[in-house]
Amino acid sequence: MPWLRKYTKAFELGFQTALEYRANFLLSLLSAAYPIVIQVFMWTAIYGSSGEAVIYGYTYRQMLTYTFLAGLVARVVRTGFEYDIMEDIKNGKFSQFLVQPLGYFPYRLFAYLGQKLPNLGMILIILVAVLFALSAFEIVALSISTTLVFLVTLALAVILNFLIFYCFSAVAFWIVEIGFLFEGIRIVTILLSGGIFPLEVFGARFVQAMSLLPFKYTVSYPINVINGAMSPAQIAQGLLTQCFWIAACWGLAHYLWRLGGRRYVAVGG
Amino acid sequence: MRELLREIRKHLRIYGLFLKNSLIAEMEYRFNFIGNLCMEMGYLLVKLSYVIVVYRSGVTINGLAPDEILLFIGTFITLTGAYAGLFMLNNFRLRLKIRDGDLDLLLTKPVSLQFMATLRQADLTLFAVDAVAGVIVVAIAWARLGIPVSLVTLGGYAGFMAISVLVSYSLFLLPQILSFWLTNTSAIAEVTDSFWDFNNMPMDIYNRWIKQVGVFVLPIFVISNFPPMFVLNKMPPAYLAWSALLPLILLLAVRLLWRQGLKNYSSASS
Numbered sequence: 001m002p003w004l005r006k007y008t009k010a011f012e013l014g015f016q017t018a019l020e021y022r023a024n025f026l027l028s029l030l031s032a033a034y035p036i037v038i039q040v041f042m043w044t045a046i047y048g049s050s051g052e053a054v055i056y057g058y059t060y061r062q063m064l065t066y067t068f069l070a071g072l073v074a075r076v077v078r079t080g081f082e083y084d085i086m087e088d089i090k091n092g093k094f095s096q097f098l099v100q101p102l103g104y105f106p107y108r109l110f111a112y113l114g115q116k117l118p119n120l121g122m123i124l125i126i127l128v129a130v131l132f133a134l135s136a137f138e139i140v141a142l143s144i145s146t147t148l149v150f151l152v153t154l155a156l157a158v159i160l161n162f163l164i165f166y167c168f169s170a171v172a173f174w175i176v177e178i179g180f181l182f183e184g185i186r187i188v189t190i191l192l193s194g195g196i197f198p199l200e201v202f203g204a205r206f207v208q209a210m211s212l213l214p215f216k217y218t219v220s221y222p223i224n225v226i227n228g229a230m231s232p233a234q235i236a237q238g239l240l241t242q243c244f245w246i247a248a249c250w251g252l253a254h255y256l257w258r259l260g261g262r263r264y265v266a267v268g269g
Numbered sequence: 270m271r272e273l274l275r276e277i278r279k280h281l282r283i284y285g286l287f288l289k290n291s292l293i294a295e296m297e298y299r300f301n302f303i304g305n306l307c308m309e310m311g312y313l314l315v316k317l318s319y320v321i322v323v324y325r326s327g328v329t330i331n332g333l334a335p336d337e338i339l340l341f342i343g344t345f346i347t348l349t350g351a352y353a354g355l356f357m358l359n360n361f362r363l364r365l366k367i368r369d370g371d372l373d374l375l376l377t378k379p380v381s382l383q384f385m386a387t388l389r390q391a392d393l394t395l396f397a398v399d400a401v402a403g404v405i406v407v408a409i410a411w412a413r414l415g416i417p418v419s420l421v422t423l424g425g426y427a428g429f430m431a432i433s434v435l436v437s438y439s440l441f442l443l444p445q446i447l448s449f450w451l452t453n454t455s456a457i458a459e460v461t462d463s464f465w466d467f468n469n470m471p472m473d474i475y476n477r478w479i480k481q482v483g484v485f486v487l488p489i490f491v492i493s494n495f496p497p498m499f500v501l502n503k504m505p506p507a508y509l510a511w512s513a514l515l516p517l518i519l520l521l522a523v524r525l526l527w528r529q530g531l532k533n534y535s536s537a538s539s
Contacts, residue, residue: 031463038469042322042330045474050328180304184311191315201322 006102007110014114029075029122035196036071040064056200062227065134066198069223072127074195076120076154077161077218081112082169082182089172092266105166105257112162120158131226141228149235153222156242161218163249164189170253173260194220214245280384291391302394309398316346319469320406331473337501340410341471345493347403348430352437352465352492354396359387360441361458364448370536383527387442414501422500429496432516436491439519441465446523449530468493484508488515 047060058066085108088094097104135142168185172178190196193215199207210216221238224230230238295302323330323338330338363386366372375385416422444461451457464487472480472490483490488511495512498504 031459034463034466038467038474041474041476041479042319042470045330046322046326046328049330050326055326175300175304177298177301178304180301180308184304184307184309187308187311187315191318196315197318197322201325202318203325 007106010107010110011114014111015117016114018115018118026122032071032075036067039067039197043067056198058198058200062229063198065227066223068130068134069127069226070195070198070219072123072130073154073157073219073222074190074193076123076127077157079112079161079165079186081108081115081162082165082172083179084108085169086172086176086178086182089264090176094264095266105253108166109162116158142226146226146228149239150222150226153225153239153242156239156246157218157222160214160242160246160249163246163253164214164218166253167249167256170256170260173263189215190219192216193218194223214249217242217245280380283380283384284388287389288391288393292393295392295394305392305394306398309395313346313398313402316342316349316469317402317406330471333471333473336410336413337497338471340407340414340497340501341493342469343403343406343408343410344430344497345403345468346399346406348433348437348468348493349465350396350399350403351434352441354392354399355388356438356441357462358390358392360445360462362390363387363442363445364458367448367534372534373536382531383524387438411500416500425499426496429499429512432512433492433496435516436488436519439516439523440488440492442523443519443526446526446530449533464489471497484511488519491515 043060043063047055047063053059055063088097094104097107131142131147168182171181175181192210192213194210199210199216199220210220217238221242225235225238295305320339320342323335323342327335329335333341366375366386372382372386375382378385411418441461444457447457467483467489472483472494475483480490484494491512495504495508498508
């Protein structure tokens with residue numbers, strides 16, 4: 001498939017970029033471990049002081065599992081290409097994609113997946129180690145089918161988060177200096193996706209409201225699949241909803257980009 | 270003595286100009302300013318999510334009631350404004366100034382080099398958001414706890430906050446000074462900066478050993494724990510003495526290391 005070859009090059013480029021900054025990635029992984037450490041101590045203190053076995057619908061072990069996995073899954077689905085898109089639009093580099101036989105969307109998707117691969121490999125090794133440890137201590141009951149479904153939901157979560165941020169990045173057509181806003185959006189979406197605390201912590205209404213938005217299908221849902229907190233019917237429903245959001249965000253992204261493209265003025269290009 | 274006072278006055282006036290310049294630079298790009306505001310609100314939301322966890326659980330955690338924890342979190346938010354708004358940017362840029370030889374120009378100024386290199390830039394949006402939100406949270410906790418508003422409580426709290434600001438300045442500057450010897454300290458900067466978040470919750474959630482290390486060895490817990498501990502009457506005498514000594518020790522260490530480092534400055538790129 002010759003049309004695919006140019007995008008595999010984008011994939012390779014992304015892969016090489018990720019390898020170039022591997023020390024940086026390892027360090028960012030280390031700084032990502034701090035919130036997990038703080039939360040583990042916090043939950044240990046809360047469960048120890050309350051005397052209750054179940055808080056917010058989670059046992060102590062389930063809460064610790066959630067905390068560990070939330071840190072890792074949030075890292076797996078994390079994007080970063082939105083800053084590159086901002087630069088492309090700001091500096092007029094986006095123009096070259098308008099004249100070349102290269103789609104910007106597939107180019108970004110392949111570069112993103114290529115950039116994700118080495119980091120993903122490292123995180124998955126840690127994730128597998130954590131899951132095996134949790135399984136060995138009988139905190140999580142791992143089966144081949146649950147693990148496979150978890151990996152499928154995780155892969156869909158990576159694509160969904162890409163599409164969510166591809167939608168957000170279209171704002172760069174209207175506001176050129178949007179770097180800070182991206183960071184604000186990132187931190188709020190982590191919170192809304194359950195990447196810091198389980199959504200149940202914020203109350204039933206909040207959980208209900210979040211069910212109407214795509215964010216929880218990027219972190220909270222895959223974790224609850226492996227955590228054993230969902231029935232097979234709920235898992236299947238979740239998978240369908242994940243697919244629905246992928247289709248919806250894909251449609252929205254294309255609409256926003258077409259709209260934004262009309263505003264593009266190729267400054268500096 | 271008069272000479273010293275004159276120097277302090279001069280540096281305060283210059284610091285006022287630094288703040289003014291930073292504000293002008295921030296207001297220049299208004300979408301950047303609004304974006305920065307949104308980003309800080311996002312971070313603030315995450316800090317406040319810890320408050321929700323504590324209140325909704327309704328548990329007294331290791332002897333601390335939710336209202337007391339609120340006081341700790343409010344203090345942490347306020348001090349984050351001071352650290353991240355006034356010092357962090359300078360700390361991160363120091364290694365670049367040393368690496369690129371940008372200290373040359375500052376060396377020629379008739380003002381303290383350490384002052385110029387470590388306090389020149391400020392992120393006042395960040396400072397304002399965190400300081401205002403933090404003070405509101407502290408005021409709510411203060412009222413809910415029924416702590417009397419007196420010269421002793423308010424003055425003591427303010428005094429400990431001042432100590433915390435000094436400790437934040439020197440403790441987080443110390444690893445950055447290593448840039449005089451090492452070419453790239455970005456790794457150190459990232460790791461030490463992440464330590465700041467250990468104050469998001471009161472140190473009482475940690476075990477005894479971690480608490481002692483966090484107070485006496487790597488005194489990160491001194492920063493946001495001591496001011497609320499003082500007003501809650503939970504300050505052991507040993508901590509009281511340590512809080513008086515620590516800023517002096519750290520400021521002295523920073524000064525000595527800075528002077529030593531400066532001897533190593535080679536003005537590489539110029």
